Amino acid sequence: MTGYLTALSAIVTREALRFIHQRERFVAALVRPLVWLLVFAAGFRAALGLSIIPPYQTYITYETYIVPGLCGMILLFNGMQSSLSLIYDREMGSMKLLLTSPLPRWWLLMSKLLGATAISILQVYAFLAIAAGFGIVMPLLGYLTVLPALVVSGLMLGALGLFLSSFIKQLENFAGVMNFVIFPMFFMSSALYPLWKMAESSELLHDICAVNPFTHAVELIRFALYASFSPTALGWTVLATALFTGLALWGYSPEGSGIRRRR
């Protein structure tokens, strides 16, 4: 058992060290959502003054609406970033070292996932603190209740990144991930606009957004930030986490495509 814990703490520490040593990455991870919050949202202040949707109890500004989506954005980018680091590890050879450990491979991957999620959550809290500094404040209890929602969502997006990394052979291909995963997932979700707004322009778009697991992660965070709970969002997020984790484990298993390709 201690062997497992040693591996876990080693991998999480490595993630933390990597994070601490890359201050630019921390700043970049914060600047991205802040630009959205303070620049993009500024032009849309009145865009949402028309309707009240749960979990909100009254009219809100667009800045307030967009915060949970931006928390999701941090988790999404970080999930992909950790997949990028895995590709880097593979190119550098340190992955071979990791995977030759006598511990089961799933445990190593889960440790990696947990480490990456913990780092993401730290960044989300840093972002929420800065947003609060700009006057976009959530109910106090919400800052606590959002934690489990961030864990589940972070694991889901991290697992997705892990799964994708088992398919990407070279660092250069990461641009493809940006184009075909991050952008569609972010834009076709409830992060920037509520789903009813999507339905106004296109039913199809609405349906795509409604099945996007990122939408459910964002809604889970949104409800949790207001100390309430959306069982549907949690159900879908957990399901997607299980699915992506399963796929990632398969991708990294000796039978899986990831390894096959490496040979």
Add this chain to the structure above:
Amino acid sequence: MIRSVLILSCIVTSPALAGEIWVTNEKDDTVSVISTETLEVIQTYPTGERPRGITFSKDFSRVYICASDSDAVQVMDPNTGEILHDLPSGEDPEQFVLHPNDRHLYIANEDDAITTVVDTETRKVIAQIDVGVEPEGMAVSPDGAIAITTSETTNMAHWIDTETKELFANTLVDSRPRHAEFVAGGTQLWVSSEIGGTITVFDVADQTEIAKIEFEVLGVHPDRVQPVGFEFTADEKTAFVALGPSNHIAVVNAESFEVEDYILVGRRVWHMDFNGDKSQLFTTNGVSGDVTVIDVASRTAVKSIKVGRFPWGAAYRPTE
């Protein structure tokens, strides 16, 4: 689960006295009754046509409602919702104010350019006073000596001596005055001007202007910033001002006349009233058809409650 958490948080934040906010729905011809504890509509009563101004008698045993298109002031039993009788009001009564003697109603008759004084006991008109065109805002000083009518088109506040029932002064304000209120023990008069976008503060002693308050909501066109109803906190240090189609409530420091904050509420916010201990403010939002509850201490909108179409006036009554 969600609901219990929310209700719990409401209870924690507002240990208010039990009470109700009565809201007139201009287009539905009804009044909606909101519980200040649960923040839900608990009753809806039918009224005459186009109910607007609403106020309770001192002992809260009767509620007076301006049924503008029925040309009557209706007297309702708030415990049953039954209309007891109508008072003669002159044509198109829009707003009124109950004299501190709890007996005389001063009613603005929008179409007739007069202010009607009605005795609620004998149910007779005791005076009709000629004022400017389209009178609307009404106020009576705390000592009962002065009544104010503001006229929307003449753009004036008309000062009425309640003894003689005659005008003794007229003061110009900005375009389309809507609402008037005596403050600071009756030494100041505040008048809001909808089109002018200002509140004018007068010294009651000599009817001179002390200050003019202007509003500016970030990202909202100045034309849409239209101050209408306003109310003061218990210590009278802070005023909450409804800014009409800008969908915001302004928080004004009543000592320095500076605007300190703006709070987003529903569309075309019109009038408002506080709960019993003045910890919560209820604003009527005409176009969105709801009432927004503001937590006075934190100056944040807590909840918006659906009522009828085009809610207009609001009045509080304790139930315990």
